[in-house]
Amino acid sequence: MPGRLRAVGGEEVEAARDPMVAGLPGAVALLAAHRADPRAPLTAAVVGPGGSGKSAVLSALVRSARRRGVTTRRIRSGDTVPFPSDEDALLLVDDAHALDAATLAELNDVADDPDARLVVTARPWPCPRALSTLWLALGRDRAPVALEPLTVAGTGDRASALLGSRCPPALATTLRRLSGGSPAVVDRLVTQIRDAGTRAVSAAAERGSQEVPHGVLDLLRHEVGGLDDGTRRLLLALAVGGPRVPAPLAEVLGIDRTTLEDRRERARASGLLLPAPDAPAELGAPREGVPPLARRSLVRLAAADERLDLERRIAEQALARGASVLGPARRLLGSGLRGGDLPRVFTAAGDEALASAPHLAVALYADAVAAGAPPESVVLRRAEAAALAGDLDTALRLADPLTAAADDRDRARAVTVVATVMAHRGMGRRAAEMLAEEPGLRAWAAPGLVGNGDRERAALPADGVAVGSTTVRSATALTAEGILTSLRPDPGAASAALSELTRAASLLEPLGTGVLLPDSPSALAALVALHAGEIDVAESVLRRAVETTSGGPALGPRHQLLLAWVAMVRGDVAGLREHVAAARSGGPLEPRDELPAAALEIGVARRTGDSAGLKAAWGRAREALVRHPVDLFVLLPLGELLVGAARLRERSAVRVAWDAADALLTSLGDPPLWRATTSWYALAAAVTADDVPEAERQLEALRAVAPSSVLAGALTRCAEVWLAALAGEVDAAAVESAARGLHRLGWTWDGARLAGEAAIRTRDRRAMATLLACARSLADSGRPAPDGAEAVPTSGLVGEGGEVALSDREREVARLVLAGLTHKQIGAQLYISAKTVEHHVARIRQRLGSTSRGELFAQLRELVGGPG
DSSP: OTTOOOOOHHHHHHHHTOTTTTTOHHHHHHHHHHHHOTTSOEEEEEEOOTTSSHHHHHHHHHHHHHHTTOOEEEOOTTOOOOOTTTOOOEEEESOGGGSOHHHHHHHHHHHTSTTOEEEEEEOSSSOOHHHHHHHHHHTSSSOOEEOOOOOHHHHHHHHHHHHTSOOOHHHHHHHHHHHTTOHHHHHHHHHHHHHHOHHHHHHHHHSSTTOOOHHHHHHHHHHHHTSOHHHHHHHHHHHTTOOSSHHHHHHHHTOOHHHHHHHHHHHHHHTSSEEOTTSOOOTTOOSEEOOHHHHHHHHHHSOHHHHHHHHHHHHHHHHHTTOOOHHHHHHHTTOOOOSTTHHHHHHHHHHHHHTTOHHHHHHHHHHHHHTTOOHHHHHHHHHHHHHHHTOHHHHHHHHGGGGGOSSHHHHHHHHHHHHHHHHHTTOHHHHHHHHHHSTTOHHHHHHHHHHTTOHHHHTSOOOSOOOSOHHHHHHHHHHHHHHHHTTOOSTTHHHHHHHHHHHHHHHHGGGGGGOOOSSOHHHHHHHHHHHHTOHHHHHHHHHHHHHTTTTOGGGHHHHHHHHHHHHHHHTOHHHHHHHHHHHHTTSSOOHHHHHHHHHHHHHHHHHHTOHHHHHHHHHHHHHHHHHSOOOGGGHHHHHHHHHHHHHTTOHHHHHHHHHHHHHHHHHTTOOHHHHHHHHHHHHHHHHHTTOHHHHHHHHHHHHHHGGGOHHHHHHHHHHHHHHHHHTTOOOHHHHHHHHHHHHHTTOHHHHHHHHHHHHTTOOOHHHHHHHHHHHHHHHHHTSOOGGGOOOOOOOSSBOTTSOBOOOHHHHHHHHHHHTTOOHHHHHHHHTSOHHHHHHHHHHHHHHHTOOSHHHHHHHHHHHHOOOO
């Protein structure tokens, strides 16, 4: 049939590479049809909004026609339109929606001619009657070519054609998202990318809500400038977060629904309001929106007063219909607007933000006061948000005056804030007492009361009106029950306590940062798990707490430090350092967090044989211990400090705190769960200090609690073989069994250390080899190689540059030699014998050709670095 869009396959493939039509299937087919037979009849209507590529299609046809010797003629308003019999030319008409009725009528007559070659483009709106008639004539044989927004694949094709090379998929996705699929915007972006480099323009396009590449801004400024005020205001309202549902949007704009639909059609025709399939589904709302770059351009080109007026209308209208006000209120932050419903808007937005972004909630409540809200109406909200965000000074300043409020609920909220701040700052006893004195908060006080030895008061039933939601009350009750259960002497106490505490943690996880508590059920569950030898459980509950930001930023460091403790128990020093760095990333730690952080530094230094690091960490640890009194929940850090002090011969500095811990456990009835690990640390410190009577006393304490849990039994068996080894009685099979028993419970480093200590004390070389192999295998299991790869030993004597190459083991020995350790200390650190260390040093000296100790040290510093 004349004029039918047919094309040879090769022509269509070639047409698809033309930058003018690439990514637009209908336009590609039209251009291919013309290329296949440039003098054949061809009539087509091309319809698309502004920026959809209509003019580019005509330019592609003009270029194709010239190359094939075909004349083209553009028709404008008022021109005489020639018939095919009068002029052998391809007639091209752009923006037919703007032509006068007479010209459209002449075009309609030409379109009726079977030999016509006529391609007409227009926007879908406005569509006068004469243009509708022309569409009917052009569409008798084929449907109009509809220029839809580019898909991601189409964006990639178009960008590739413009760049002259394949567009990376990630870049195509970014271009599609920023442009909304507008070919004109994509063309401007890609041209700048081609000229300035992909990274430069992609970064510029992504930076800041108001930054738009200059070429794109010029294009959009022209389009926005051609809009009437009503349509531009509609687009601006949508750009600043206006509702997509027609009724509320019309209310924001102060127009009726009919006028709104008319302006929507104009906006769609402009190409600034495009289909948005990914837009959130909303009843009655069309799936369309203003693309990101167009949105930024509209905001940038609008007057500030007009933008703020619309944003205010949007926020107040959302509040009136009970919709979310968080988005509109965020855009008004810092605007300085006052009065009307703005105080209520900011307050409601702060309430929304509290559960997920307490820092934002703090700012929103502050703006509520600035907008005219009475300060006393939001003071408790501000205090709670500040506490959750980790701004404890502000929280305390705001909440403290209200701890004497007459209203029970207000007073309870204020007490909760102040008690939370005190708990963070090492005043757990006073925090617990404050909570216990407040009706309805006794369950909140239970962990702190138990932690400070007041078991009877913690077990009293709650009185008064319970505070908090049902979920929070249930989680608080479970937490109190779990901590009390952990004090039971029976073997099932640990499992029962863990069950209650992990259930409490899981109840609060969906609430995210929105629950203010003196301590986290996740942290308490992890502590019980660590004391019970349930290392995997501890890690699991802590990772969930980190992922859900349970308790907000204020509790983030506590969770990270406990994860670091899990890593240390396993012997994973790299993981430990990563979690400590995460805990410190938010700034200085509060006393409750500084104590375990200092203990972890001691632990790292002790486990890596870093004597200088141990001495440096000791000063910080002593200060941290002064700032935080002893309670049940710092027994692990305190134990690590005790062993470190013994290593430095400073046990007297920790004696008062350790005696307080011992007295605390006695006052609680010597709960086996908490006593076992405490006695293990005391035994380790006694062994380090060669205090045999104290070590034997702690062994008896371990034997007393051994039946209470698997970990207590394992620690007792290890203590028995350890003391026997110190006395020169090394049973290799018993030592290995005890060490592997600890390893199975997650106490990898302690198991490896036991095997290593026993190995260097036996005179049986076969037993020594067996135990050293055991120690190395346990240590390696706690230090997984990065990316799951196994360490590859260095082979050969000479490196690529001709320098002497040391094996991995020799490099470890060299670093420890430079650190000043003796052969015995190096052997204990690396789980090898002192004799083996001596052989390593001799081989290193031989390879380097060192003739003196000073020369050896100088050469080692060049090879592996180290202290001068």
